[in-house]
Amino acid sequence: MQNTFNFLASARRTIQIEQSAIADLEQHLNGDFDTACQLALNCKGRLIITGMGKSGHIGKKIAATLASTGTPAFFVHPGEASHGDLGMMTPEDLIIALSNSGETSEVTALLPLIKRMNAPLISITGNPDSTLSRFANANLNVQVTEEACPLGLAPTSSTTAALVIGDALAIALLEARGFSAEDFAFSHPGGSLGRRLLLKVADIMHSGDEIPLVNPDTSLDNALLEVTRKRLGMTGIQDTSGKLIGIFTDGDLRRTLDQNIDLKNTPISQVMTRECTTADAEMLAAEALQIMQSHKINALIVLNEAGTPVGALNMHDLLQAGVI
Incomplete structure (x- = not known):
């Protein structure tokens, strides 16, 4: 029996909701974004990205994008950080923590340790009044009015917004550093761009x-x-x-x-x-x-x-x- 559910209508609705969430990001941009960029440019160590669950998946992508565009970065799982991986962090590093609620226990548990380490912190949250955002040196607000999930449970619009703000940060840093296509190729020697730009x-x-x-x-x-x-x-x-x-x-x-x-x-x-x-x-x-x-x-x-x-x-x- 053929399913009569309108899949295309559902897809269009999801796309429209997430487009709206991205469009709203621009109005959330403020001086904290400038501060975040300056912290990243002045960082003498690495950018360490952390986040739990879906935010963690987005954090991994942000770390990969930063690393490939001239800003050394890697991802640390917040649960593992509490069990030894915190040793990967140093006072020279810059921490970027993702949590839509800003209250994720595995992430907030790290805040006193980050403070004690005296490492600067950027938060990416959907709640500018949260514990995480108040603790941060700069908060990138990715608040959305509606998740694409009709139940309001599965992170959808919120993770898309976090991903886009991560891209915005990476590209702003790329442009500020004067990162070139040849620099990009050195990070991607196995890719087609690397072959085109490095092979003599x-x-x-x-x-x-x-x-x-x-x-x-x-x-x-x-x-x-x-x-x-x-x-x-x-x-x-x-x-x-x-x-x-x-x-x-x-x-x-x-x-x-x-x-x-x-x-x-x-x-x-x-x-x-x-x-x-x-x-x-x-x-x-x-x-x-x-x-x-x-x-x-x-x-x-x-x-x-x-x-x-x-x-x-x-x-x-x-x-x-x-x-x-």
Whole structure:
């Protein structure tokens, strides 16, 4: 039997309630947010995030976002903190405690210890008059008028609001620090952004005997054998001093065949492309990709400062390295 419940209406209602909760956050912003940011910027230790239950889950995400955007942070479970993990905290650290009610026993139990340690505290609560908020150096008010849960029991709007204020804090700190995309990549070396921003041409290019190279007098058919052997879709042509003077690609071959050229008796210098685009070994792989795309080519010879080939790469190498 088909269920006649209107799932879409329920989903729209939830989204609308949580959108309203986020919109209300702006009116709760005050000088405490500035204070929180200054405390974080002046912190000589780490930002330690704590929270119980659903607030704890949000705290873990906030800690992860802070850590990946230039503010060292980690999460400590408040229950575990009371049984030894408090040793992770030092007076140099900044504590951020989440509790929608501001009265969560596992969190408030830590307050005297934090006070004794003389570590600054930021609270994220939905109750600006709570024990936690009164104890804090700065309180970020995430009060909501309505939970999306129709029973008013499951934290929904309140956890969304806490997550958004955590993002706001992280981004404000990111901007204040001048944290760059390259800085972000160093925290994410395994991600696609990290590969694009950290990987250099030297890390993925073919070098030594793997570079397709012939001299100017090499016959076209022998040059094609070099292209086939090295499997990069091209070969470079270098003079007697070792400098690159041209390139011959699959595209050049197609144009040559249209001219009915004698493959065995035509030197490669007669049909090569002299003004060729090249790369530098210290160039970012992403830059090499941009060069290929802008010039509509599929491979590059890599030169040193003297103009001597030291490597070669093609679009497949960039694809295999995850740059594309």
